[in-house]
Amino acid sequence: MEEDISKETLFRIKIDKDNEAFDGFLDEIRSAIQDTRENYLKSILEGAHPADIATVLHELDSDEALYLFRLLPFEEQAYTLIKMHDDMLSTFLEELSIDEISKTFEFLETDDTTYLLSYLTENKRNSVLSKLSKRDSFEIRSQLGFRESTAGRLMSKDFATAMLTDNVRKGIINVRKKAKEIEDIYQIYVTDEDEILKGFIPLKDLFLTPINTKISKITNFSVYSFHYDTDQEEVALNFKKYDLVSAAVVDDLGRIIGRITLDDVLEIVEEEASEDILRMAGVSEDERLATPIFQSVKRRIIWLNVNLLTAFLSSTVVAYFEDTISRIVVLATLMPIVAGLGGNAGTQSVTVVIRNIATGDLSFSNWWEAVHKEFVIGCINGVVLGSITGVMIYLVKGNMVLGLVVGSAMLVNMLVASLTGSLVPILLRAIHIDPAIASSIFVTAMTDVCGFFFFLGLATLLSNYLIT
């Protein structure tokens, strides 16, 4: 009887945080580190998945974690680094020597190496690169030569090919050669004699066809490829649109130079969605927990200063009505309600429209539907919330005109919110500005200014009825 459950699975069960045994297991590791029981610790870690090792390291102090990490073979070290949260990764790459780092790099594909290099200081990066073999270092430098966030940066250089004129036997031999390096081969790419990409063959078709068949007979010529300079966002959209699992990357002449797989795209999709959320709040899209505070502050404070400017703008509107406020001071207590609710409603519209743009549901052909829908929602919101607020003010303050003023100002402001909230992101997109960055500033500035203006203006017009 074979072993039924792997070491990897056993380790995973032990570190399940919902499991009561987890704390005990951690204490065991800690005390073994204390007593430097190297062999015992090595035996515990053997066979564990790098992601699970990283999970354990995150629970330890950084000294304990480093000690445990250094007990791992270099190959495991490499994969574990890839799986660390970025705050721990920064610490580790600071603490590890240039020698140690370059030894782990030998086991990684170029896209992972590039990722780790981005965490090193410039000096350390150059020292590490000079330690690597000429071939590795050349490959990494050439990949770093592609623009950031493009297909060239994203691709890995490991793939199997066959020529149109080969037969299936040759194709299988090529796969067999690559099979050890490449974990996830799903298809073999087909080229002509000049390495120009022509098509692909799914692995199962290759293996299920008689070996003397000509490659060109079973080639699927509908091959998906991206030029190396294609933006990663476009890569992701195409993967989603055409349900791709992998795609080729080609150079200017159409020769295959790499391939991108779905798991790379998964990261992009998550990154791009994060980008939208963070940009909407005026936070740098690169901000991670490990980002130095100074850098985190820089982008945020720029945004807050822009907000300060728009706040002064709306403050000027209020100042224009100082006279009215001094006579009817209750207006000062109510004006933030009108402006604030408008801002929130506007943010709702902005968010929905930006998400629809990002997922591709909203395009130039149907923008009008989105604006129309938001406007109708604005009307309903305005009537419902305007009435509720108006009636409440009337009941609390006993002045019907005051209730009417608040209610109608709110209605108008909701319409402003829905129109600007839907139109602004669509317009920004049309002129190629990322709507996530600038929309909400525009929209809340509008709802503040309009909210204050309508409310205080109307109050000024009807001030004779408001003084009780």
Add this chain to the structure above:
Amino acid sequence: MEEDISKETLFRIKIDKDNEAFDGFLDEIRSAIQDTRENYLKSILEGAHPADIATVLHELDSDEALYLFRLLPFEEQAYTLIKMHDDMLSTFLEELSIDEISKTFEFLETDDTTYLLSYLTENKRNSVLSKLSKRDSFEIRSQLGFRESTAGRLMSKDFATAMLTDNVRKGIINVRKKAKEIEDIYQIYVTDEDEILKGFIPLKDLFLTPINTKISKITNFSVYSFHYDTDQEEVALNFKKYDLVSAAVVDDLGRIIGRITLDDVLEIVEEEASEDILRMAGVSEDERLATPIFQSVKRRIIWLNVNLLTAFLSSTVVAYFEDTISRIVVLATLMPIVAGLGGNAGTQSVTVVIRNIATGDLSFSNWWEAVHKEFVIGCINGVVLGSITGVMIYLVKGNMVLGLVVGSAMLVNMLVASLTGSLVPILLRAIHIDPAIASSIFVTAMTDVCGFFFFLGLATLLSNYLIT
């Protein structure tokens, strides 16, 4: 010489919107529809990718689009429906007869069928289900029996298996049997005699091993599986953590009942990120462009009403200082600045923390780091923005004490913003409430109340110096 470029690729080039020929191509299609030149249109569409057909349909009026759609074979119709934006999909499913819909369903896997069914009215859904074969209808109903957003709903039922006691030849035969139905086989699952999942074999290993080898010899026992009731968010996190390409789904006894592939997970990741953005703005996470307005309004208006309540709360704080405001009316023009900037800074903290929670970078072990970092950022923001604002007010209004009051109120409010902005989402998470839903309401309510209170309170204390 074989054909070098496929019909699919040719069609894709024609509908590239950056291509000037696109408009001409569309006009051609439109006029062919006008003249009902069926055969010509069929020949144009032949071999085109369903996603590209959907792109063309989106450019046409709905009558033209329906006409063109009905020229497609049912299989193409099925895949094209899956690729439509949801507003067009709703229209189409309304217009198509029960007969037409059920014919397309025969070509779809259960997860896609379930997706389309969710767009049908209850009546139409039941009619369609009753038209399907007993087996199809049973499968769909049983899949609908799993809870929404779980592994069971997500899985497809197409996968290849072999038993531990089989040899490789049997495994290859099993793959061959399934190869036509399953487009993307990457691995074969290994079970014992009772269908209990034991491991898996990557396809390339299966094919590169001598056919008389026992399956158990080459089985990888570190197999990833999910219970059918596992939340899809957890499924996605595990796919990312362990770089999975596919995983098995098992029943209560551990028998394999389905498999989930990376492309399903891609959709979840995008969905979950959308959910966070939409929830933070108080919009229903199911809201699509095609959602009926009434449903869109419902969730949004609940959120706005909660906002109305907190706005009344902060309005009460202002009312408490009416006396001071009536004496120094300039306070009314400045108080929205203090509260507003606090709200924006708080939203930045909330956003960063929620994103870090979602990506798994922030866990219970390092929450303190995040709070600490946000607090330091709050200090810096407070000092910088407090100074800028204070000085500006002093320069504009010529009153140094007024500048000091605004500046210090802003400093304090920035600290409140950073602390509540980081602590609230972490606490909500700890008590298993989705931080994206409730955090920003709490935080902006806090910054409004505290902003008004500190600013007006300080102004009241120092009112003798403020009256000029």
